[in-house]
């Protein structure tokens with residue numbers, strides 16, 4: 425028995441693709457559990473986890489990446505606010521209850537942020553329901569307590585903390601008005617019984633989970649979520665996960681940068697699943713899909729003046745704008761080609777590297793994306809957006825300290841600018 429068997433058990437149980445977190449992370453987690461069980465033999469430990477659900481759960485708690493914070497990425501919450509105002513608020517006066525799923529919810533910051541958006545809209549807690557699930561019982565327990573440390577408050581605007589929390593020696597205690605609107609539950613999104621006894625949702629948040637899955641698992645989970653979403657509902661995914669939905673789900677043009685998608689037509693979904701066999705990338709994009717379907721405009725920021733003025737040649741702005749436009753339309757291969765040609769002809773350039781990084785990120789090649797982002801930061805040490813992307817990618821690759829350092833550097837730049 426070897427670590428490979430344990431990795432394969434984790435993949436089967438929770439979908440974790442060892443490539444996404446790295447075998448070393450899994451090895452450290454296994455070692456930690458073996459030490460605390462006083463078990464030096466990996467074979468014996470493997471037998472323990474296949475026979476003891478509680479030990480397997482403890483190993484899962486060790487391998488998961490629970491990283492989360494209130495109003496993470498902000499844009500999805502602004503989009504939610506707008507959707508509630510435009511689409512649902514009026515209906516609640518006629519008795520509608522807005523149903524929302526936060527899966528995975530980790531330690532609760534995401535569903536509580538959702539609840540704050542609802543309460544800020546003047547909704548009563550009986551006018552909406554938020555189901556929040558996570559595979560980790562430790563996370564669910566933490567979430568249900570509702571006391572948070574400083575690390576959970578990372579944005580620039582934390583006025584919500586004064587409104588909904590009480591500062592105490594134990595930490596920031598969440599107000600009951602927010603707590604009571606959420607039903608926390610330990611659940612596994614991969615479990616075939618996950619859908620049973622659940623009514624459909626108007627909004628689903630499934631952010632920063634698909635990145636840990638391989639293509640087939642992403643596709644299975646997305647089919648499950650599609651079944652659970654109302655016809656005119658909205659699915660939010662994480663900023664590095666939009667690529668997994670290309671070709672079947674429709675990105676919302678109304679909320680760029682929020683990674684909001686509408687439910688796929690069942691026929692389109694069936695076809696896209698059939699086409700997966702001709703996939704070109706590791707995140708489920710077929711060549712045909714890359715050519716035909718637009719992304720949720722993750723590349724729009726590239727057209728902003730992120731490069732120092734003295735490096736902006738006339739021809740350059742033109743061809744890189746074209747590349748950004750192509751990337752936004754889903755023509756990732758062509759966009760990358762233009763950037764590469766640009767770099768070959770005109771030498772190192774922040775804008776070309778940054779766009780290439782985003783393209784690589786969208787096609788699942790995180791390591792290359794990291795390398796390009798490092799080049800951007802080397803050329804322009806004040807490049808805030810590159811740092812934000814690099815920080816999340818490092819987190820995904822399991823380099824939590826590296827991610828934290830870059831995140832702190834990005835915050836310093838932002839503070840300096842404001």
Ligand SMILES: C[S@@+](CC[C@H](N)C(=O)[O-])C[C@H]1O[C@@H](n2cnc3c(N)ncnc32)[C@H](O)[C@@H]1O
Nearest residue numbers: 438488490492528530558559560612613631632
């Ligand atoms: C990085 S957190 C994401 C939290 C939140 N959605 C966010 O974006 O801030 C990932 C969470 O996924 C959970 N998770 C991993 N596999 C899961 C599965 N198969 N079913 C449910 N939750 C899972 C982990 O326990 C972890 O808390």
